[in-house]
Amino acid sequence: MNLDFERIIPSIPYILEGIPTTLQVVVVAAIIGFVLGIVLSILKISKIKPLNWLADFYTSIFRGTPLVLQLMLIYFGSPQMLGIQIEAYEAAFLAFGLNSAAYISEIIRGGILAVDKGQREAALALGVSESSMMLNIILPQAIKNILPALMNELISLTKESAVVTIIGLADIMRRAYIVGGQTFKFFEPILVAGLIYYVMIMILTLFGKLLERRMRRSD
Template sequence: MNLDFERIMPSIPYILEGIPITLQVVGIAAVIGFVLGILLSLMKISKLKPLNWIADFYTSIFRGTPLVLQLMLIYFGSPQLFGVQIDAFEAAFLSFGLNSAAYISEVIRGGIMAVDKGQMEAAQALGVPYKSSMLNIILPQAFKNILPALMNELITLTKESAVVTIIGLGDIMRRSYIVGGETYKFFEPILIAGLIYYVMVMILTIIGKVIEGRMRRSD
C-alpha cells in the first residue's frame, strides 16, 4: 500500500477546522427537526383530518426523496424560485432540519401512541386541558421511550451532514477533499475525515447512554 500520511499531517488542523461548521449545521438542523417534528406529530394524531393530511403529505415528500436532492433544490433552486441565492450554510441546516422533522415526527408519534390511553383519559376526567395534558403528562413519558430513536436520528444527521460538500460548504468532508486535491493523496485525508466522524458519533453515543441511564434512574 502506497500510503503517505507525512504529506497529510500539516493539513490535519485545516481539516479539523471543519468540525465547528459540521456541528453548527447539525445543531441548528436538530433543533428545527425536533420542534417541527413535535408539531407534525401532534398534527398526525389530531382529530382534524386536514391536519392529518398535511402532516402525512409533508412526511411523504421528505421521506420519499433523497436528502441530497432536497439540499440541491434549496441551494441551487433558490435563485430561480426566489430571485435570491441562499447561503450554503443556511441551505444546509434548512434542508437537514426539514428532512429530519419528517423522521422525528414519526418517532414522536409512535412514542405518543405507546403511552397508555388511560393517562389522557384520567387527565381529562380531572379537568386538565388537552394542551396541558399533552405537554406535562403524555410527551414527557413518550420522550423517555423514544430517546434511543432520537439519539439515533441525531447520529444519522451527523453522518449525513457530509453531503453538504456538494454545495461547497467547508465542513470536514469538503476540507479533506480539498487537501486530497492539493496533495494528490485522497485516501489519507478521507480516512482522517472518517476517523473524525467516527469519534463524533462515539461521543454522541456515550452522551445518549448517559442521558438514558439518568432518565431510567429518575423513574
C-alpha cells in the same frame, strides 16, 4: 498499499477546523427538526383529517426523496424559484432541519401512541386541558421512551451532514477533499475525515447512553 500519511499530517489541523461547521449544521438542524417534528406528530394524531393528510403528505415528500436532492433544490433552485440566493448555511439548516422533522415526527408519534391511554383519560377527568396534558404529561413520557430512537436520528444527521460539501461549506469532508487536491493523495485525508466522524459518533453514542441511564434512574 502505497499510503503516505506524512504528507497529510501537516493538514490534519486544517481538516479538524471543519468540525465547528459540521456541528453547527447538526445542532441547528436538530433543533428545527425536533420542534417541527413535535408539531407534525401532533397533527398526525389530530382528529381533524385534513391535518392528518397534510402532515402525512409532508412526511412522504421528505422521506420519499434523497436528502442531497432537497439540499440542491433549496440552494441551487432558490434563485430561479424565489429570485434570491439562499446562503449555504441557511440552505443546509433548512434542508437538514425539514428532512429530519419528517423522521422525528414518526418517532414522536409512535412514542405518544405508546403512552398508556389511561393517563390521558385520567387527565381529562381531572379537567386538564388538551394542550396542557400533551405538554406536561404525554410528551415528557413519550420522549423518555423514544430517546434511543432520537439519538439514532441525531447520529444519522451527523453522518449525513457530510453532503453539505456539494454546496461549498467548509465542513470536515470538504476540507479533506481540498487537502486531497493539494497533495494528490485522496485516500489518506478521506480516511482521516472518516476517523473524525467515527470519534464524533462514538462521543454522541456515549452521551446518549449516559442520558438514557440518568432518565431511567429518575423514574
